[in-house]
Amino acid sequence: MTFLMAVLVGVLYAAGIYLMLRRSMVKVIFGLIFLGHAANLMIFTVGRLTKGAPAFVPEGATGIAEPFADPLPQALILTAIVIGFGVQAFTIVLFKRTYLTLGTEDLDDMTSTDQLPGGKS
């Protein structure tokens, strides 16, 4: 199981970085989303995968026996998903607005803020 997850995380990272290196804005957004998912799954995996053992204290007992699934990585991922959702929504709107304003979605055309004023491109 851990091995499968590791492969999945690796594939997501590779796909995310490949997409971010493309010149199209849409692909950059997908790249960012993939990277976010890859990070979330990685937290889940390195926090130890434990199947079928929720972290509930049985009735009458004062503690639980190992192994049990650590709830903290899941809480972290939930928070990260919520934040990621908000930020990605903003990014999509920003990219769309940029496309409408500049009339291009090729990132190589967006160099005007890097050039010297009055200089030749």
Add this chain to the structure above:
Amino acid sequence: MNRMLMLPVLLPLATAILMLLFHGKVVLQRILGVLSTTLLGITAGFLLQGVLQEGTLALQIGGWEAPFGITFVADTLATIMVAITAMIGFTTALYSIGTINREREHYFYYPLMQLLLLGINGAFMTGDIFNLYVWFEVMLISSFVLLVLGSRPQQLEGAIKYVTLNLLSSAIFLAAVGILYGMTGTLNMADLAVRIPLIEHRELLTVVAVLFLVTFGVKSAIFPLFFWLPASYHTPPIAVSAIFAGLLTKVGVYAIIRFFTTIFTSTDAALVHQLLLWSGGFTMVVGVLGAVAQYDVRKLLSFHIVSQIGYMIFAIAIQSPLAIAAGLFYMLHNIVAKTNLFYMSGLMKRLGGSYNLRDIGGIYRTYPLFGLLFLVPALGLAGIPPLSGFWAKLLVIRAGLEAGEWLLVGIALGVSMLTLFSMIKIWNEGFWKEHPVSSHDFSTSVYHHQSMLNKSMIIAPIVLLGLVTTVFGFWFEPFFTMADHTAQELLDPANYIESVRGGAR
């Protein structure tokens, strides 16, 4: 006393909510902004007094004992940073009144500014690395919106670069937090400091440390991760540029200090400290060379942010008590001087009609006092005695010499000359030479047509921060004592760990 630790976060949050309730009542929002940042300053003063008297304070939120809950920690470093944030927040609140146009004010400019301060203060106060990630996101999302507010093509283009690279660094941060949790089973900074020396897989630890370095390297704009900064910082209105320039990159530097003194000591991550040292050197050189080539004042200053970060990183990487104190003092001096220079560039635009140095000139002849106001932060930044930059650079260079880093000290001195050169360039082109349009009449400038109130709102922050730069220079001793005290505290984290882990009852 401990409950006061929440105030630096609660004040901006409450103010932002209050402002949103008074949507459309711009004048009220302006007053609230000034009022709230003043209160923030007073709070920070009380906190600083408390921390200096009683040592590090910790608040366990919700009564969950460390390391299980989220802890807010005020040590001297965090409190000083909150105090300086309050000061920059206050001056920017004033400056915004004089410079931000009605349209932006109506589209939630003031609440966003408060939310930005909320994120920055949260990042300084928290003692939990995942919570730090959350505060970084709060800060980032507010800065994204402030950056694009107004949506001019330039702003959107700059924002694309800023947003993409910062989101990439957040993804790396998140992954690094996850791996570190998998290795240690804790997220609390004090607890991490205890458990990290016990980890067996030292190689994996180095990997995590480098991931954190890349994350904070992007946020604090060190070489070779700084390219988003000069591409975006000159695009928003000057009040926004100024607060970004003063505070945002320094939050990254703060995180580097926190992580690579308290959590990862130099034996835990020797590679990172070596990387930091050389990255600091390259950051200084590349930043200043970028600046020398520029004629747009805002771009010139943006490249200077990068260059100055290099000095701080260099000092932090040396890790001796004197070096850390030097890095801290440098950061305080730089926040004040840099923000002030950005305010000044806004004033120059309003007088001369352009940010391009080739198109303006002659300000000194008509307004000699503004020349003086410019020279204080400019010479301060370049390091002319007795202003604050002189002491900051002296300390960094002394620490470098004591550590035997001859080459990097040489670089630092050379870069200092080029800094002076580019400041003199602004002076020559903007203030000294004749205006290129010989018939240019300053009485038709934008500044001249502003109301008395708006004029004073532009001048007051410049005068205030100029005074602070002068005070840092002439009464250097108490500030250095405080920086030295902070450095001792950082390099011996036992007290920090004790306050956090033993603080809960």
